[in-house]
Amino acid sequence: GAVVSQHPSRVICKSGTSVKIECRSLDFQATTMFWYRQFPKKSLMLMATSNEGSKATYEQGVEKDKFLINHASLTLSTLTVTSAHPEDSSFYICSAREATGTILNFGPGTRLTVT
Amino acid sequence: AQKVTQAQTEISVVEKEDVTLDCVYETRDTTYYLFWYKQPPSGELVFLIRRNSFDEQNEISGRYSWNFQKSTSSFNFTITASQVVDSAVYFCAREGATNKLIFGTGTLLAVQP
Numbered sequence: 001g002a003v004v005s006q007h008p009s010r011v012i013c014k015s016g017t018s019v020k021i022e023c024r025s026l027d028f029q030a031t032t033m034f035w036y037r038q039f040p041k042k043s044l045m046l047m048a049t050s051n052e053g054s055k056a057t058y059e060q061g062v063e064k065d066k067f068l069i070n071h072a073s074l075t076l077s078t079l080t081v082t083s084a085h086p087e088d089s090s091f092y093i094c095s096a097r098e099a100t101g102t103i104l105n106f107g108p109g110t111r112l113t114v115t
Numbered sequence: 116a117q118k119v120t121q122a123q124t125e126i127s128v129v130e131k132e133d134v135t136l137d138c139v140y141e142t143r144d145t146t147y148y149l150f151w152y153k154q155p156p157s158g159e160l161v162f163l164i165r166r167n168s169f170d171e172q173n174e175i176s177g178r179y180s181w182n183f184q185k186s187t188s189s190f191n192f193t194i195t196a197s198q199v200v201d202s203a204v205y206f207c208a209r210e211g212a213t214n215k216l217i218f219g220t221g222t223l224l225a226v227q228p
Contacts, residue, residue: 034216043206044160044218091158095216102148104216106160 002028004096006107013084013114021079021110023094029074030096034104035067038091050077050094084114117141119209119219127225128197135193136222138207142188144168149183149190150208150216160206166190197226 003026013019023033031052036044048069049057056069066088068080077096081088093109120139128134140149151163164174166183174181178195194201207219 032214036218041223043220046215046217049215093158093160103162103165104210106152106162108157108159111158 002098002101002103002105004094004105004107006092006094006110008110009108010111011113013112015085015114016083018080018082019084019112021081021092021094021112023077023079023096023107025075025096025105028096028098028101030077031074031099033071033077033094033096035069035077035079036093036095038093038109040091044093047079052077081112084112086114088112089114117143117209117211117217119207119217121205121207121219121222123222124220125223125225127227129227130199131196133193133195134197134224134226135191136205136207136224138190138192138219140188140190140207140209140219142209142211144211147209147211150210151181151190151192152206152208152218153203154206154221155203163192194224197224199226199228202226 005024007022033050035047037047038044046059047062050069050071052071058064071077091109091111095104095106097104118141147168149166153161171183180193182191204221204223206221208216210216
């Protein structure tokens with residue numbers, strides 16, 4: 001139980017285009033999901049907290065207009081990287097917790113490469 | 116900022132050696148949780164342990180053991196008789212009142228055959 005999936009697992013896009021990454025909780029409902037970003041050989045940096053039915057809460061330094069987060073249902077949150085640039089190339093990981101759960105479950109990650 | 120520090124960037128050991136990964140955290144919360152995750156080359160995070168700040172008992176799970184010392188704000192992780200499959204990046208993390216999980220900088224463990 002408590003499986004989190006991400007799609008796509010890997011995406012390559014051209015500079016200036018937008019890319020959408022989906023995060024789904026497969027067998028539980030998640031009112032809150034978290035989006036992390038990881039550069040090569042670096043730690044996971046929390047980007048934002050995605051709240052179902054309301055606006056996401058962004059961490060300091062994260063551009064909300066560049067990284068659009070939508071949490072339209074209790075099982076789906078999406079992260080859209082708008083007007084992507086090569087410096088946006090990174091590993092993006094989402095996570096979610098069951099309402100009564102204590103463990104944060106992580107998705108397998110999405111590797112974004114912007115050329 | 117309430118940081119989680121993993122001073123060891125990289126550790127290399129030979130198979131069957133014991134290895135300890137250090138973690139020091141900062142927090143102003145009375146109640147908090149500490150975690151260790153393993154990230155193999157595939158990238159997917161593997162949950163290893165969650166520890167409540169009120170529970171300072173050490174824990175052992177197979178070849179893994181954890182030492183929580185609240186007095187020194189440390190939560191160290193020891194792998195006994197290391198194996199090549201233990202090679203990965205290991206992250207210590209803290210969750211406090213905000214319910215956000217904040218990760219340490221990670222330690223790359225390389226176990227040589």
